[in-house]
Amino acid sequence: MFLAILKRLLMLVPVLIGITLLSFLLLQIMPGDPASRALGTRASAEELEAMRQLWGLDKPLWVQYLYFLRDCVTGSFGVSIFHKQPIITLVAARLPFTLAIVAYSTVIALVIALPFAILAAARRGRLTDVAIRQVFVVLIAMPPFWLCYVLILFLALGLGWFPTGGVGEGFLANLYRLFLPSLVVGLSTAALIQQSLRAALIDTMQADYIDTARAKGLRGREIFLRHVLPNSLISTISIIGVRVSWIIGGTVVVEKIFSVPGLGSLLIDAIVSRDLPVIRGLTVFFAVMVVIVNLITDICYALADPRVRLE
Amino acid sequence: MRLLRNLLRNPAGAIGLAMMALTAAATVLTPLLSPFDPFALDFANAMQPPSALHWFGTDNFGRDIFTRVLAGAVYDLRLALICVFGPMAIGVLVGLAAGYFGGRVDALLMRLTDIVWAFPFYVLVLAIVGVLGPSETNLYIAFFIVNWIGYARIVRGETLLISRLEFIEAARVLRFGRLRVMLRHILPNATTPALVYSMSDVVLTVQAVAAMSFFGLGVQPPAPEWGLLIVESIDFMREAPWMTIFPGLAIVWIGIAFALLGEGLSTALKPKG
Numbered sequence: 001m002f003l004a005i006l007k008r009l010l011m012l013v014p015v016l017i018g019i020t021l022l023s024f025l026l027l028q029i030m031p032g033d034p035a036s037r038a039l040g041t042r043a044s045a046e047e048l049e050a051m052r053q054l055w056g057l058d059k060p061l062w063v064q065y066l067y068f069l070r071d072c073v074t075g076s077f078g079v080s081i082f083h084k085q086p087i088i089t090l091v092a093a094r095l096p097f098t099l100a101i102v103a104y105s106t107v108i109a110l111v112i113a114l115p116f117a118i119l120a121a122a123r124r125g126r127l128t129d130v131a132i133r134q135v136f137v138v139l140i141a142m143p144p145f146w147l148c149y150v151l152i153l154f155l156a157l158g159l160g161w162f163p164t165g166g167v168g169e170g171f172l173a174n175l176y177r178l179f180l181p182s183l184v185v186g187l188s189t190a191a192l193i194q195q196s197l198r199a200a201l202i203d204t205m206q207a208d209y210i211d212t213a214r215a216k217g218l219r220g221r222e223i224f225l226r227h228v229l230p231n232s233l234i235s236t237i238s239i240i241g242v243r244v245s246w247i248i249g250g251t252v253v254v255e256k257i258f259s260v261p262g263l264g265s266l267l268i269d270a271i272v273s274r275d276l277p278v279i280r281g282l283t284v285f286f287a288v289m290v291v292i293v294n295l296i297t298d299i300c301y302a303l304a305d306p307r308v309r310l311e
Numbered sequence: 312m313r314l315l316r317n318l319l320r321n322p323a324g325a326i327g328l329a330m331m332a333l334t335a336a337a338t339v340l341t342p343l344l345s346p347f348d349p350f351a352l353d354f355a356n357a358m359q360p361p362s363a364l365h366w367f368g369t370d371n372f373g374r375d376i377f378t379r380v381l382a383g384a385v386y387d388l389r390l391a392l393i394c395v396f397g398p399m400a401i402g403v404l405v406g407l408a409a410g411y412f413g414g415r416v417d418a419l420l421m422r423l424t425d426i427v428w429a430f431p432f433y434v435l436v437l438a439i440v441g442v443l444g445p446s447e448t449n450l451y452i453a454f455f456i457v458n459w460i461g462y463a464r465i466v467r468g469e470t471l472l473i474s475r476l477e478f479i480e481a482a483r484v485l486r487f488g489r490l491r492v493m494l495r496h497i498l499p500n501a502t503t504p505a506l507v508y509s510m511s512d513v514v515l516t517v518q519a520v521a522a523m524s525f526f527g528l529g530v531q532p533p534a535p536e537w538g539l540l541i542v543e544s545i546d547f548m549r550e551a552p553w554m555t556i557f558p559g560l561a562i563v564w565i566g567i568a569f570a571l572l573g574e575g576l577s578t579a580l581k582p583k584g
Contacts, residue, residue, distance in 0.1 A: 022427070143562045157549060279441055
């Protein structure tokens with residue numbers, strides 16, 4: 001197991017190098033001189049020259065890439081023009097909020113998807129099943145940024161149950177304040193989990209070992225809770241793994257709208273202020289996050305299902 | 312034609328197709344459906360709630376929202392369809408080449424997909440357009456860089472499966488050229504699941520292009536693009552919520568239409584037996 005994980009980690013090295021290379025090239029496709037684009041038209045010639053030297057723009061392209069790679073490996077991810085701080089410092093302050101939304105939205109998605117998946121699997125092919133599927137189709141069709149405002153309109157401005165945005169102090173305050181943003185991200189994940197879990201439940205119910213359990217004399221309820229549900233949930237782990245890139249991407253939109261000071265807000269603000277090193281560093285950081293979470297879900301999957309091997 | 316008949320026989324496919332036909336008709340017949348100009352200002356009638364005259368109400372400039380939503384359909388559908396089917400063409404070719412040639416070609420192309428796959432979709436698109444500057448062309452560039460990977464993965468997998476089937480063996484035995492086997496025999500079969508997937512991709516891409524103009528990075532005002540209609544409505548959300556709600560419902564409508572169409576297609580395209 002340990003060796004397999006080590007092997008997986010080594011296999012990640014080329015992907016990680018590719019990620020930095022792609023993010024580096026991102027800045028190269030920008031039209032014009034990066035320094036003057038970043039500083040604006042009012043910058044003096046000395047300022048521009050200083051900026052070019054700071055970024056190593058006077059060096060050949062491959063040297064520039066090595067500089068960037070060094071920044072990524074040493075963990076600073078570059079220095080922000082606007083904040084004048086290493087990007088990792090900016091990230092560290094905002095990461096908890098983004099991770100909180102990712103985790104919270106996944107919990108919400110599971111809570112919503114689980115009962116409907118069980119109900120749909122139990123009544124498969126019948127009206128209930130079809131109706132549930134159509135409700136989730138409507139959920140997927142709702143654009144997240146619009147859904148944010150609809151929820152603000154009805155639940156925050158209308159009923160006054162929730163704040164229109166912002167974060168609070170402490171776990172409970174944020175559990176309450178991050179509910180709406182996490183709900184928006186969670187709803188689209190819920191639709192996917194419901195579909196796959198329903199299919200997995202139906203598959204498992206037809207497996208031979210369920211017949212064995214029934215032949216042993218176990219009651220239906222016990223069979224479901226002890227055998228069918230746990231085995232079906234394993235497949236949900238891999239679905240969340242595949243989906244995590246979307247979940248993390250979805251946080252960008254909701255953070256901006258609900259004024260959550262997370263990584264997504266940082267990215268949008270960097271785009272608005274044309275803080276190019278932050279755009280580049282954050283893009284790498286986001287991708288590394290996805291790679292790490294994917295690795296964790298793969299390991300969980302292998303631990304939960306002995307038939308799966310980490311290759 | 313047979314595909315269309317199978318599609319119409321399936322309830323989901325039939326409803327989806329009907330919704331799309333209705334949308335297309337409404338877009339073309341906008342002047343007949345509404346007496347209003349989507350751009351003409353009329354301050355005397357600003358922020359009117361929905362009524363028999365203004366079905367979706369009017370905005371802060373007195374423009375009829377129903378007319379603007381209809382006029383916006385052209386922008387959103389054009390953007391979404393190009394941003395899905397353009398990258399799909401690239402992805403299908405990449406997947407086909409990777410699956411058919413295997414070996415080094417496969418390894419190289421799949422590592423490339425792995426790398427692009429690692430970036431969250433919204434992050435990469437936002438970063439590319441953010442660096443290039445906001446415009447419709449740059450939006451296309453961003454989606455073409457990002458959106459092909461799903462198709463490449465699906466078509467590669469299908470190609471690997473199909474290459475082992477008997478009818479491909481038969482084509483090889485008949486000494487058909489590699490290109491002919493690849494394009495005439497494998498491609499049509501390998502594209503089927505990609506086509507089903509593309510329908511759900513349209514649902515998400517309509518939302519994504521609207522989100523880009525929402526962030527000021529896509530279509531620029533005064534175009535009545537749906538994402539722009541929503542972002543322009545935010546300041547008036549308290550007094551005139553219809554300004555926010557109806558353009559969003561248009562996106563939901565298109566999303567449901569394509570989702571149902573995808574469901575119908577997956578049934579209609581399922582091989583018999």
